[in-house]
Amino acid sequence: MIYPIKVLISVNKMDSGGQKSLTMAYLRNLDPEKVQFELVCDSDSNSLPFEEVKQLGGKLHVIPPYQQIGKHIKALEKLFAENHYDVFHAMNNTMNLFPLYVAKKAGVKVRVSESLSMASKAELKKSIMKIVLKQFSHLFCNYYVACGKDCGIFQFGKKAYQQGEIEIFKTCIDAKANTFNQALRDKTRKSFGWSDKIVYGFIGRFASQKNPLFLIDIMNEIKKKKVNAHFVIIGAGNLENEMKSKINAYGLDSSMSWLGRREDIKQFYNAFDAFLLPSIYEGLPVVGLESQAAGLPVFFSDAITREAAACSLGHFIGLRESASKWADIIIEETDKNMPIRRGHEDDLIKSGFDAVTETKRLTDYWLAAIDEQK
Secondary structure, three states: OOOOEEEEEEEEOOOOOHHHHHHHHHHHOOOOOOEEEEEEEEOOOOOOOHHHHHHOOOEEEEEOOOOOHHHHHHHHHHHHHHOOOOEEEEOOHHHHHHHHHHHHHOOOOEEEEEEOOOOOHHHHHHHHHHHHHHOOOOOOOOEEEEOOHHHHHHHHOHHHHHOOOEEEOOOOEOOOOOOOOHHHHHHHHHHHOOOOOEEEEEEOOOOHHHOHHHHHHHHHHHHHHOOOEEEEEEOOOOOHHHHHHHHHHHOOHHHEEEEEOOOOOHHHHHHOOEEEEOOOOOOOOHHHHHHHHOOOOEEEEOOOOHHHOOOOOEEEEOOOOOHHHHHHHHHHHHHHHHHHOOOOHHHHHHOOOEHHHHHHHHHHHHHHHHHHOO
């Protein structure tokens, strides 16, 4: 085999959030002597990492968004015509269908489809599209990958999982870099005026999937029971106005830090005392893993895969439970953890969520696939 192999990775929307964190965790740990990588992203992405990709020795291609499917496919065809790739790895869930079609047509021998998410009846329109598209998940790829068992079964089927056709590469993070840092915690809390507060935080998209209106209900119940509670919301999305209206209606404005979309997330994992994620569905959320590495208890809904609990800090609460019940559990577990807070990076490494180990596994997987297709 001639090194380095050339790999093109497709992520569609490179936005601030979990998918970007996961993608960059892999790219930062690739061995440049073995892998030369390129990324292809949609032009309407809100967080394109041009500088870091360049520093890592890669290339970033920007093409029309998949909503403009004709232009999107033509741009992909041009990209494949002008370059030779040993591997094409699509990380767009059920939307992998379209770039994989172009990759197969272009003669790329190793075509990997990765599932990072699932669906929910609560997002019916979006879910119907996913369910329809996943029927074609096997058409143009010859390798199946998923971030967890549940995501793999959702997209590729239970039979494929049982037959060992789906390789699981756990959602990974740089565990050591995300460990608890007391100095960073103190600095951040002081700068935002949170030193004497118990801080309950959320980081994510303001979309139905994340259940952000119920999140505000939970925060309101916490405030009733915990006088020194303070809330932090980081992110952006189409439910922003509805969230703000609810915050105002509950009178939570003075107990709320609304920080918008940010990239400097590590400091907040350290500054928070609890992380709330009452999503109606997820894949295997990166924020949950990064929070746990930093010693932060995470409160997931029971719609999220149990694989997300990398250590004892992952707690699951039923979506059918009241906001008051959520508040009771969150307050109790948060109060327990605060006096004994420490980093849990070793637990995440042992559980297989470390980017260094998973990136090496992924590289070996690509190399073996290339050999298999000779």
